[in-house]
Amino acid sequence: MKAVAVQAFGGPEGLAVVDLPDPSPAGGQVLITTEAIGVGGVDVLIRSGALAAYGFEAGHVLGGEIAGTVTAVGDGVDPAWTGQRVWAFAGTGGGYAEQAVVPAATLVALPPDVSPVDAVTLGSSGTVARFALRHARFAPGESVLVRGAAGGIGIVAVQLAARGGAGVIAVTTSSAERGDRLRELGATHVVGRDGGGAGDYDVILDVVAGPDLPAFFGRLNPNGRLVAVGAVAGDPPADFGTALFAAFRKSLSFATFSADTVPAADRRAAVAELLAGDVRAVVHEVLPLEQAAAAHRKLDAGEVFGRIVLTTPEFSGARGTAGA
Ligand SMILES: NC(=O)c1ccc[n+]([C@@H]2O[C@H](COP(=O)([O-])OP(=O)(O)OC[C@H]3O[C@@H](n4cnc5c(N)ncnc54)[C@H](OP(=O)(O)O)[C@@H]3O)[C@@H](O)[C@H]2O)c1
Known part of the structure; x- marks a missing residue:
């Protein structure tokens, strides 16, 4: 072969x-x-x-x-x-x-009407997005920032946040054209990679990490939660722990999430639901x-x-x- x-x-x-x-x-x-x-x-x-x-x-x-x-x-x-x-x-x-x-x-x-191409577009990324939002205890009406939204995980996260009744869905992207496409999928606000502009968030789903992670963590509302699922920009700075500790006045939470920790049966159920649902591949x-x-x-x-x-x-x- x-x-x-x-x-x-x-x-x-x-x-x-x-x-x-x-x-x-x-x-x-x-x-x-x-x-x-x-x-x-x-x-x-x-x-x-x-x-x-x-x-x-x-x-x-x-x-x-x-x-x-x-x-x-x-x-x-x-x-x-x-x-x-x-x-x-x-x-x-x-x-x-x-x-x-x-x-x-x-x-x-x-499912017979699902293309294998769409299946491999949605299955794994969608599972990460779904369980990461759950890990973040995302609730209807909350404001969400998806950092690195133009990737497979972010594209599904934006759609799931919209279906879940998010009040604000902000996305970071380097490209205006991608921003427009993310708006079509449910984003309400498009910001640059530095997250500049107004806005603090209840939930941040982050595939990027890297040197800017502490600044994004600081953009959480009181009781906000940031879930890190990837590190396309590399590890956070060595002193990130200091930012975490300083956050106690706002009761912020930082969590990591790996789909490897999801029980196999839950993962299968999530993939099956995604393939049968209306999230766009x-x-x-x-x-x-x-x-x-x-x-x-x-x-x-x-x-x-x-x-x-x-x-x-x-x-x-x-x-x-x-x-x-
Ligand atoms: N936790 C899990 O279970 C799990 C499972 C699978 C994968 N992962 C991880 O998820 C990550 C990949 O996710 P993905 O495929 O959705 O993302 P991706 O397509 O690799 O990247 C997402 C977006 O991030 C932006 N980006 C790239 N480099 C950046 C930088 N230096 N600074 C800021 N933004 C940057 C780009 O969008 P713009 O150019 O539009 O800004 C890119 O489209 C990897 O780290 C992988 O290891 C985690």
Whole structure:
């Protein structure tokens, strides 16, 4: 089978199309013939070497989120999955491939009218957005800032905040055009990356972190909550702890959130609900698997709004009432 592996950590040129033996599922796993593969921010971090501490080795096949058809099941897995079209989560790798093995515990049946491309656009990012807002104890009527809203997580967070009855939904973005698109999805205020302009918030959902995190934390209303889910701008400054402590006069809360801590059944339920619901999947571009390096170049250039999705020759779109 064809796969895309990191031959050298660093730039996108380190990604190579390779021929690998077809994998086979171990106990608790299934084998999937992939149709669509989501290209995530974490793939970029792994490829760049930023996550070297986690022990990724040359030859690592990227890709955590896939959709396709189950073609074999390992020991202990219900054989009824065989032949089903599914969304699945491969974890930190194995997805940029024509065949992938994934834990059966992650499988969600693909509704017949949902395209695999939309599924991998919404599934993982949407799960993070949904549980992060819950972690922030977001309530109707509250004001929300989504920092780094133009990415997969932020785009869903804006839509969920709107559906959840947020009073104000502010977004940070570097681009006026993206701001307009975020307004179409439910944002009520668009601010620059520095968060400048009026406004304090009850909830901040932050995928950016980096040097400006303390300043954003200071923009919370009394009893406000900031939940950090990503760090596209790197770690916060070393003295962030000082800002946290100084916040006690406003009873502010800082929390981190990782979808890895969500029980598998809750995660499946959230993905299934997202796929069946009306949250819009924003697909930046669909490219063939072989062009994974081009996808990474676009992400590195910061030109992506929503998700880039890779497809294999098996990709055939949705099969439902609108179907093929
Ligand atoms: N917590 C979890 O469970 C979980 C799960 C998956 C991924 N993640 C993490 O989430 C992050 C990726 O999320 P994503 O894919 O939604 O985001 P993303 O697309 O990588 O970035 C979101 C937006 O942040 C803005 N941005 C980029 N660099 C910035 C900078 N230096 N300063 C300020 N803004 C900047 C960009 O928008 P503008 O150019 O419009 O400003 C970008 O579109 C990664 O850190 C990943 O590790 C977390």
